[in-house]
Amino acid sequence: MTESVTASALVDIAGSLARSVGQMIHEKRAAGVDVAATKSSLTDVVTEADREAERLLTEGLRSLRPEDAILGEEGASVAGTSGVTWVLDPIDGTVNYLYNLPAYAVSVAATVTDGAPGTMSDGRRAIAGAVYVPTTGELFTAWHGGGAYLDGARLSGPAETELLSTLLATGFGYTVERRTEQVEVLRQVLPRVRDIRRMGSAAVDLCMLAAGRLDAYYERGLQPWDYAAAALIARESGAVVRGLGENAPGEELLIAGTPAITAELAGIIAEAYRTLQ
Structure with a gap:
C-alpha cells in the first residue's frame, strides 16, 4: 500500500474521531467544567473533559488501528509496531474551554519518523490529520500530498501580502x-x-x-x-x-x-x- 493511499484512509479515521469527541466535549461544556489539575504553572490547566476526550480518542484508535502507537498530551502513551504514531490533543485551547470561549479544538494526527521533507523538530512528520472546532462545527483535514480541506472543500491558504x-x-x-x-x-x-x-x-x-x-x-x-x-x-x-x-x-x-x-x-x-x- 502506498503512503498516499494509507494517508487518505488515515485521515478518515482522524476526522471521524475528532468530530465525535469534539461533539462530546461541546455537550459536556454546557454542563460546566471541572479543573482536574495544573501542569507547567497554575494557569496551565487540565480539565476532566481533557482526560475523558483523550481516553475516548485512545480507545477508538486502539479499536481501529491496534498496531499503531499513540502519544497524547494528557499522558496517553501506547507502543506500536506499525511505524505510525497518533499524536493527540484532546482539547487544544483548554483555557478557552474553561472560560467558554469559542477557540478550542480536538486535534488528531497520524505521524511517521522517516526523515522526509515536512519533518518537524521532534522528528515526526504528519501524514494525515484532522482538527475539529466544536463551537463552529468545522472539520479541517489534510493528508500528505492530498491537499487540505474544510468540510470537504479544498483550502488554498493565505494570499500573498506585504x-x-x-x-x-x-x-x-x-x-x-x-x-x-x-x-x-x-x-x-x-x-x-x-x-x-x-x-x-x-x-x-x-x-x-x-x-x-x-x-x-x-x-x-x-x-x-x-x-x-x-x-x-x-x-x-x-x-x-x-x-x-x-x-x-x-x-x-x-x-x-x-x-x-x-x-x-x-x-x-x-x-x-x-x-x-
Missing part, C-alpha cells in the same frame, strides 16, 4: 519566563504588521491560516500535539511552515504563512531573540 498589511496570530506560554520573553519579541513585531490576534489555540490559528482568515502565524514553545495535525493542514493548503534559519519548525519556533512573509518574520524574530541574549 508585512505591513499582515494579520498575524501568535500565542504565549504559561511560565512567567517564557511570557516575558515572548512579550519582548512581540514588541519588535507588532509595529511592523497590521494587527495581532491571540486565539489561544495553535491548532485553531493554523487552521484559520489554511482557510485564508489569517495571513501569518508564529509561536515559540509548541509541543507536538499542539501542531501535528494543524501544521500539516496549513502546509497542504499551500502555506510555508518553517522554523528559525535552517532549523525545522517546532518547539524553538514555528512560523507559517506565505514564503515572503515567513522569511521577513523569521528575520525580525531572530533579531529580537538575539537582543534578549
Whole structure:
C-alpha cells in the first residue's frame, strides 16, 4: 500500500474521531467544567473533559488501528509496531474551554519518523490529520500530498501580502519566563504588521491560516500535539511552515504563512531573540 493511499484512509479515521469527541466535549461544556489539575504553572490547566476526550480518542484508535502507537498530551502513551504514531490533543485551547470561549479544538494526527521533507523538530512528520472546532462545527483535514480541506472543500491558504498589511496570530506560554520573553519579541513585531490576534489555540490559528482568515502565524514553545495535525493542514493548503534559519519548525519556533512573509518574520524574530541574549 502506498503512503498516499494509507494517508487518505488515515485521515478518515482522524476526522471521524475528532468530530465525535469534539461533539462530546461541546455537550459536556454546557454542563460546566471541572479543573482536574495544573501542569507547567497554575494557569496551565487540565480539565476532566481533557482526560475523558483523550481516553475516548485512545480507545477508538486502539479499536481501529491496534498496531499503531499513540502519544497524547494528557499522558496517553501506547507502543506500536506499525511505524505510525497518533499524536493527540484532546482539547487544544483548554483555557478557552474553561472560560467558554469559542477557540478550542480536538486535534488528531497520524505521524511517521522517516526523515522526509515536512519533518518537524521532534522528528515526526504528519501524514494525515484532522482538527475539529466544536463551537463552529468545522472539520479541517489534510493528508500528505492530498491537499487540505474544510468540510470537504479544498483550502488554498493565505494570499500573498506585504508585512505591513499582515494579520498575524501568535500565542504565549504559561511560565512567567517564557511570557516575558515572548512579550519582548512581540514588541519588535507588532509595529511592523497590521494587527495581532491571540486565539489561544495553535491548532485553531493554523487552521484559520489554511482557510485564508489569517495571513501569518508564529509561536515559540509548541509541543507536538499542539501542531501535528494543524501544521500539516496549513502546509497542504499551500502555506510555508518553517522554523528559525535552517532549523525545522517546532518547539524553538514555528512560523507559517506565505514564503515572503515567513522569511521577513523569521528575520525580525531572530533579531529580537538575539537582543534578549
